[in-house]
Amino acid sequence: xxxxxxxxxxxxxxxxxxxxxxxxxxxxxxxxxxxxxxxxxxxxxxxxxxxxxxxxxxxxxxxxxxxxxxxxxxxxxxxxxxxxxxxxxxxxxxxxxxxxxxxxxxxxxxxxxxxxxxxxxxxxxxxxxxxxxxxxxxxxxxxxxxxxxxxxxxxxxxxxxxxxxxxxxxxxxxxxxxxxxxxxxxxxxxxxxxxxxxxxxxxxxxxxxxxxxxxxxxxxxxxxxxxxxxxxxxxxxxxxxxxxxxxxxxxxxxxxxxxxxxxxxxxxxxxxxxxxxxxxxxxxxxxxxxxxxxxxxxxxxxxxxxxxxxxxxxxxxxxxxxxxxxxxxxxxxxxxxxxxxxxxxxxxxxxxxxxxxxxxxxxxxxxxxxxxxxxxxxxxxxxxxxxxxxxxxxxxxxxxxxxxxxxxxxxxxxxxxxxxxxxxx
Ligand code: C2E
Ligand code: MG
Ligand code: MG
Numbered sequence: 483x484x485x486x487x488x489x490x491x492x493x494x495x496x497x498x499x500x501x502x503x504x505x506x507x508x509x510x511x512x513x514x515x516x517x518x519x520x521x522x523x524x525x526x527x528x529x530x531x532x533x534x535x536x537x538x539x540x541x542x543x544x545x546x547x548x549x550x551x552x553x554x555x556x557x558x559x560x561x562x563x564x565x566x567x568x569x570x571x572x573x574x575x576x577x578x579x580x581x582x583x584x585x586x587x588x589x590x591x592x593x594x595x596x597x598x599x600x601x602x603x604x605x606x607x608x609x610x611x612x613x614x615x616x617x618x619x620x621x622x623x624x625x626x627x628x629x630x631x632x633x634x635x636x637x638x639x640x641x642x643x644x645x646x647x648x649x650x651x652x653x654x655x656x657x658x659x660x661x662x663x664x665x666x667x668x669x670x671x672x673x674x675x676x677x678x679x680x681x682x683x684x685x686x687x688x689x690x691x692x693x694x695x696x697x698x699x700x701x702x703x704x705x706x707x708x709x710x711x712x713x714x715x716x717x718x719x720x721x722x723x724x725x726x727x728x729x730x731x732x733x734x735x736x737x738x739x740x741x742x743x744x745x746x747x748x749x750x751x752x753x754x755x756x757x758x759x760x761x762x763x764x765x766x767x768x769x770x771x772x773x774x775x776x777x778x779x780x781x782x783x784x785x786x787x788x789x790x791x792x793x794x795x796x797x798x799x800x801x802x803x804x805x806x807x808x809x810x811x812x813x814x815x816x817x818x819x820x821x822x823x824x825x826x827x828x829x830x831x832x833x834x835x836x837x838x839x840x841x842x843x844x845x846x847x848x849x850x851x852x853x854x855x856x857x858x859x860x861x862x863x864x865x866x867x868x869x870x871x872x873x874x875x876x877x878x879x880x881x882x883x884x885x886x887x888x889x890x891x892x893x894x895x896x897x898x899x900x901x902x903x904x905x906x907x
Pocket of ligand 1: 660821850874
C-alpha cells in the first residue's frame with residue numbers, strides 16, 4: 483500500500499478539531515478531505531470514495547450514526563472503514579457505533595499519535611481484505627476452469643453437479659404428475675410422479691438433463707428420499723380429498739442405487755405409516771438394469787419391500803437386456819411397455835409383451851399413447867384383458883403440476899367421453 487496516495491475524509495463540526503486532524507494527516511502525506519456536516523460528508527464520500535473516514539458523532543442536522551448508516555447502505559461507499567471520534571462516555575452509545583458499522587472508536591480529547599496509529603492499522607486491514615477478495619475471485623475462476631478441464635477429461639460434469647447440490651439445498655425440485663388410466667373403465671387409477679428442476683434462471687429443466695447425473699452420484703439419496711416423501715404426501719392429500727379416489731395409486735421412479743441405500747426399507751415403511759398410505763397404492767418403478775444387477779442383494783431388498791405390500795413395475799420394458807427368468811424370480815407386478823414400441827407401430831412386440839405379462843399374472847402399462855388410433859389399436863389387441871391393461875400418454879394428459887392434477891381428479895370424468903368428442907385434455 484502506498485500511504486502517500488490514500489485519501490482520508492475527516493468529518494467534524496468543530497473547526498478546531500477538523501484543522502488539527504487534517505494538518506496531522508496531511509503532514510503524513512495523506513490526501514485529506516474535510517467535511518463540517520453529515521450531508522457534506524456523504525456527498526464527498528460518494529464522489530471521492532476515500533480509503534478511510536474519521537467521523538465525529540455529535541453534529542447538528544445529521545449525527546455520526548446516521549451518516550454511517552447511510553454510507554453502509556450504499557454499495558458504492560459501504561466498504562469504506564469508518565472510525566468514530568467522540569467525547570461520548572456512555573458505553574451503550576459506544577457500542578452503537580460498532581452496531582451501525584464502525585470499525586473503531588477513539589475518545590476525545592484524542593492524542594494525534596494514537597489517531598495516526600489506528601488510521602494506519604485500519605488502512606492496512608482494509609488493504610489486506612481487498613487483496614483477499616481479489617485472491618478469492620482469482621481462485622474461484624481457477625477452480626471453475628479446473629472443473630471444466632476435469633469434466634472434459636473424465637466426462638463428469640462438475641459444474642452441473644455443484645448446481646444440483648445447490649438446487650437440492652435450496653429446494654428447487656418439484657414434482658409433476660401424469661395420470662395412468664385403466665383401459666377397461668377409461669378412468670384414472672393413479673399417477674406417475676415425475677421430477678422437474680425449477681431453475682431460478684432457466685425455468686423448468688426436464689429430468690433427461692439432470693437425472694442421469696443424479697443417479698450416478700450421492701445426490702440420488704437425498705433427492706430420491708425427497709421424491710418418495712413428497713409424492714406420498716401428495717397421494718394422501720388426494721385420497722383424502724376425493725372419496726372416489728380412495729385407492730388412487732402413485733408410481734415413483736427409483737434407481738438401483740436407491741434400493742441399496744442403508745435403511746431404505748425402514749424409510750419407506752415409515753412414509754407409508756406417516757401418510758397412512760395403503761401399501762398396494764405405492765408402485766415403485768425400477769428398470770431392467772436393476773433386476774440385472776447384484777442379484778442377491780437386490781432380491782433381498784425387493785422381497786422385504788414386497789412384504790410391506792408395495793407393488794413393483796419394470797419401467798421402459800423391452801429396451802434393456804433383462805433375462806425372462808428374472809420376470810419370475812423377481813416380485814414384479816407390472817410391465818410398463820416402452821413408448822418407443824408405440825411410436826414405431828411395433829404392435830407385434832406390444833402384443834407379445836402384453837401376452838407374456840398376462841400369462842405370468844402381471845398387468846401392463848402402455849407408455850406414450852398420443853393418438854386415438856393408438857388407443858383403439860391397444861384396445862383391440864388386448865380386448866380380452868383390458869382390466870389388466872393401463873395407459874399413460876399425452877392423449878390422456880401431459881405431466882401436470884399438482885394444481886392441474888387436482889382439477890383433473892375433481893372433474894372425475896371418463897376419458898372415453900372426452901376422447902370420443904375430440905375434447906383432448
Ligand atoms: P419414465 O419413468 O419412463 O417417464 C415417462 C416419460 O415419458 C416422462 O418423461 C413423460 O413425460 C414422458 N411421456 C409420457 N407420456 C408421453 C407421450 O405420450 N409422449 C411422449 N413423447 N412422452 C411421454 P420425463 O418426465 O421427461 O421423465 C424422463 C425420465 O426421467 C423418466 O422416464 C424417468 O426415467 C426419469 N425420472 C423422472 N422423474 C424421476 C424421479 O423422480 N426419480 C428418478 N430416479 N428418475 C426420474
Ligand atoms: Mg417411470
Ligand atoms: Mg418409462
